[in-house]
Amino acid sequence: MAFEKLREKCLNKLRKDLKDSVNDDNLIINAVNAIDDLEKTGNMLVTRLREWYALYNPEFEKWMTNQEKFSDLILRKDKKTLLEEIHAKYSIGADLSREDLEPIMILAEQARDNYAIINDMKKYMEFKMRKHCPNLLEVVGVMLSGKLLAKAGSLKRLSQYPASTIQVLGAEKALFRHIRTGARPPRHGMLVQHPLVAQAKQKDHGKRARTLADKIAIAVKVDYFKGEFIGKKLKKALEDKFEVKY
Amino acid sequence: MELLNKKFPGVYCKKQGKYKNIYTLNMVKGQKVYGERHYKEGPNQFREWAPERSKLGAAMMKGISQTGIQEDSLILYLGSASGTTVSHLSDICTKGTIFAVDLAPRVMRDFYFMMEKRLNIVPFLASANHVEEYAEIPQVDVLFQDIAQRDQVRIFFKNYDKFLKPGGFGLLSLKARSIDVTKKPGVIFKQVMDELNQRTTVVDYRKLEPYEKDHAFFVVKKRV
Numbered sequence A: 001m002a003f004e005k006l007r008e009k010c011l012n013k014l015r016k017d018l019k020d021s022v023n024d025d026n027l028i029i030n031a032v033n034a035i036d037d038l039e040k041t042g043n044m045l046v047t048r049l050r051e052w053y054a055l056y057n058p059e060f061e062k063w064m065t066n067q068e069k070f071s072d073l074i075l076r077k078d079k080k081t082l083l084e085e086i087h088a089k090y091s092i093g094a095d096l097s098r099e100d101l102e103p104i105m106i107l108a109e110q111a112r113d114n115y116a117i118i119n120d121m122k123k124y125m126e127f128k129m130r131k132h133c134p135n136l137l138e139v140v141g142v143m144l145s146g147k148l149l150a151k152a153g154s155l156k157r158l159s160q161y162p163a164s165t166i167q168v169l170g171a172e173k174a175l176f177r178h179i180r181t182g183a184r185p186p187r188h189g190m191l192v193q194h195p196l197v198a199q200a201k202q203k204d205h206g207k208r209a210r211t212l213a214d215k216i217a218i219a220v221k222v223d224y225f226k227g228e229f230i231g232k233k234l235k236k237a238l239e240d241k242f243e244v245k246y
Numbered sequence B: 001m002e003l004l005n006k007k008f009p010g011v012y013c014k015k016q017g018k019y020k021n022i023y024t025l026n027m028v029k030g031q032k033v034y035g036e037r038h039y040k041e042g043p044n045q046f047r048e049w050a051p052e053r054s055k056l057g058a059a060m061m062k063g064i065s066q067t068g069i070q071e072d073s074l075i076l077y078l079g080s081a082s083g084t085t086v087s088h089l090s091d092i093c094t095k096g097t098i099f100a101v102d103l104a105p106r107v108m109r110d111f112y113f114m115m116e117k118r119l120n121i122v123p124f125l126a127s128a129n130h131v132e133e134y135a136e137i138p139q140v141d142v143l144f145q146d147i148a149q150r151d152q153v154r155i156f157f158k159n160y161d162k163f164l165k166p167g168g169f170g171l172l173s174l175k176a177r178s179i180d181v182t183k184k185p186g187v188i189f190k191q192v193m194d195e196l197n198q199r200t201t202v203v204d205y206r207k208l209e210p211y212e213k214d215h216a217f218f219v220v221k222k223r224v
């Protein structure tokens, strides 16, 4: 082959470059995407689990709305105890045999494990982020930090976005519609997941997302250039401005 | 199996009912690169070339008249991604070489496994805007670019000036949206056509509908 030597040289360089290209961004983004998947499958599992368990104990199934606690409690306590705890006088659920109950409990274990894995992964992400993007972490928390990184593709890219872009990250469809047709611009994208925006009145969403985006833009720039820790200051400024704690 | 067009060595086609599929002869027997179908004829194994997955495949289906790609071509391919199209070029250019450039490690990883057994591919993890990073390649017969970047025409000419032989072909795949989301695709295609015509000769042009929305494919020929 004509370019055998060049090919060999390029291939060796490529092997090394690919090896070296794996970084904290890649690891964190995979973790956040995995959590996303686990949450989706987890919800599916618990929905099925509820449907099934309600044949046996519909009173408790109705009463306990928290998914994670539901999977945990039905494993740890029997029907009689649970009914007592919620002051149910009788149950319209069937008295299932041990054999019929067992597969339901196996499914419950799977659901509970799923939550445990999610929690472990969040801890892992927090650990990574404390070094990689401590300021971002402080201002928006583990999950939203991860989602912002995933959307941008890397801390570097995120640090290059102006606040106005960060404000609508995750609302690309609405943004393009706005640019093409002049429809109303989106007020926020995934920042609506932040308590400062989520818990505000609808009419304040835009303003809050804007202010939050300003602080995020600063946080990620400092993180990217490995500057000092100003996360606490940024967070306090936000809390003072809107007179809320988060 | 017959040749699609005498001008396109190595590109085969077969009618199946109303439809026509295109194929290349698999250089690495048994290998599937992107889930494409294999087709056996005698001792030969062909790989179906999916026009929805490859813009060059789409341009072929849309009846493009010339590409300059020959068995022994030297090709510089910018934006090789995971190698969908490059794998077919590798089947075609059995006596040539494809120099493939992409800047994203994620896609280059898939590309690496695709090309391990294909000896006519030389990879570069680099930006097409940094021509000095692959300056050691020879002058090429064909320059192919599919990078979906705002300044792709400028990057195209940068490589055209530095690497394309006089008389060589330039193939440019263009996604209107990546140049400007606010303008109608037709307007952008016209604008790019004018830009190309100022510096070179456009010898063919196809819209890639229905295979790709708002994409166009330009063929230019460098003056001798």
Ligand SMILES: C[S@@+](CC[C@H](N)C(=O)[O-])C[C@H]1O[C@@H](n2cnc3c(N)ncnc32)[C@H](O)[C@@H]1O
Binding pocket: B053, B054, B055, B056, B078, B079, B080, B081, B082, B083, B084, B085, B086, B101, B102, B103, B104, B107, B126, B127, B128, B129, B146, B147, B148, B149
């Ligand atoms: C649409 S994909 C190409 C698909 C490929 N041509 C095929 O048909 O199989 C665009 C690719 O261009 C790459 N790219 C974007 N900008 C680039 C640049 N400046 N230099 C090199 N590659 C670039 C991206 O990483 C992406 O893999």
